[in-house]
Amino acid sequence: MSQTQSSTGPILTTDGIPLKVSLKKAERINKIRAFLLVSPLLIFILVTFLVPIGDMLARSIDDRQINTVFPKTFEVYKKWDRKGLPSEEVYKTMFFELKNSEGYSVGKASTRMNYSKSGWKSLLKKSKRKFKKIEEGPYKEQMIAIDKKWADPEYWLALGQMVDPTTMGYYLNAVDLKYDSSKNIVQQKENRRIYNKTWIKTFKVSILVTLFCLLLGYPISYLLATLPMKYSNLLMICVLLPFWTSLLVRTVAWMVMLQQKGVLNNLLVMSNLIADENRFQLMYNQTAVVIVMTQILLPFMVLPLYSVMKTISPTYMRAALNLGASPMHAFYKIYMPNSVPGVSAGCLLVFIIAIGYYITPELVGGKDGQMVGNWIAYHLKTTLNWGLCAALGAILLAMMTVLYWAYNKIVGIENIKLG
């Protein structure tokens, strides 16, 4: 065969092109066609979703708010040896840049400066007002006369953190660390350490929710998978209806159940288990968050479990029983190992969703139940510390990406079941 081929040359198509080349070309056209079909959505997701996420990531290290407002000051600042007070030149450039700057940009810059050393904001505000009266130098003494803080090297040293256009400062803040004035990484003050606690709490709640979902979801998935179709379809509605019901509706329902004058407390009072005046405080704490999230995320555990259990042939169990295993032993040795893919899929999915939860903790969590998502929202809307908001988001996103990757490896993302 090879003999004849080498003598006559490669196989040709009717056009006289070698078959290999022609086939490659056809395949390339097919590839391009397939890609063209995907590309509209890809571009859409890129622009409306991925670029915004990238923008957030960029913001988490961006530290240019001040560099754009006081560019010259930072030029001369870099020459300062960080001992004692800066020279007259630094004071002079600072004076002119502050005097001629716009109120809006100073506001933005001073907010950032306040993160490194509180007091900067009021100092700049006061100085900008009074600088109008100063006509000529020397500026150093006059500035110090306006406010003693100008003579405090601490303030000047704090600026050193902002010389570079990028910073890791927000990431440090997000795990309760910070730069001190000489750019060493130190722990935050005792009373300002809130984020590590929040991270731990977020993990704790997510793990608890995943665990409870597994405890509640495994038996009912088993029941659904082993019941005859006509019953299991009916019961499946009980799983799918919550899945389709608005998240807010379910949270409202739980508020009705758990509040002081709510259904659960009323039932307890009516059955004389507790007195009317000492009703349980069931809402606005971490327990409430765990209960409500378990109910909300349970379908995400049941659906993957069910789809895996459905594929476990009942003959396996029968064979084990036939061979003399007790039902419990057979279940433990045969059924459980076979259902592990479903367990890992369900657990990962529930954990991934739980870790970024925001709405439920906000509504039923109270002070005690706030998770990382709530802090992101808080910094986004209330404190406007967008750098920290972005850094918290970026850390959360990194964790999600790892989990998502694991999910993709173990389960395959295209196998997500939606009812």
Next chain:
Amino acid sequence: MALPAYATTGQRIGYYSFLTYCALVFFFLIAPIFIILPLSFSASPFFEFTREFMNFEPEAWSLRWYRQMVGISSIGDTTVVSNKWMLGTRNSFFIGIIATLLATALGTVAALGLSRPHMPFKAVLMAILISPMIVPLIITAAGMFFFYSKIGLTHTYLGLILAHTALGTPFVVITVTATLTGFDTNLIRASQSLGADTMRTFFKVIMPLILPGVISGGLFAFITSFDEVVIVMFVGSVEQITIPKQMWAGLRQETSPVILCMATCLVALSIALLTTVEMLRRRSERLRGIKQR
């Protein structure tokens, strides 16, 4: 999975306690949703079952909150007062329907490409296209808030529609790819060999077969948009009220029972959508079952 006749007493006890446990779990899943239905007909301005209400006294039951929801302030007075709930309903449907149409179109076409055997980088592309479903909403909201404010899309309906479209597409991609597994590509070749062009093949051969998946994906996309509150809060303006946003505001500020009425309506809507999707799923399975034979 019934008990065999020879089951021991211990096995019987085990089996029935297992069933009881399952019943309790199902109750835990369903009860909270149905507890709000009767409460929405209560006359009480609080979320509670009063004694009069439990004894079915007529004055404790009323439709007053439903009337308030549709914008009629009191009995006899039929003038429509300015109403945020109805405005929210209009906005929710407006944003939801447009976002659904966009998401369905984009998602279906992409799913067709992804299901082709020649698709390069399939796994990576799939992971990217599904990611809006996986990334926490609060992160998406933060990113969109930063970026959309740069390009002037915050506080606009266009911004909200684009955001909701992005959130909805993964569902369409997943359901349509699922319907396309086991799709007989010979049907396309047959159609083409009989002289149909690409568009005709798509609408006459492919579309009828994948329609159940397309519709249920679309419904998923719709309910996602309809239920979404975080992005509406951060990207939308104060005036852009949707149903979930109004519910959220209601829960944080005045806890008016109108929320329960709207919640009841939403439960009814989700029952309707769930039924539709289930019927479509069975139809699709039947269609594909016939094909496999």
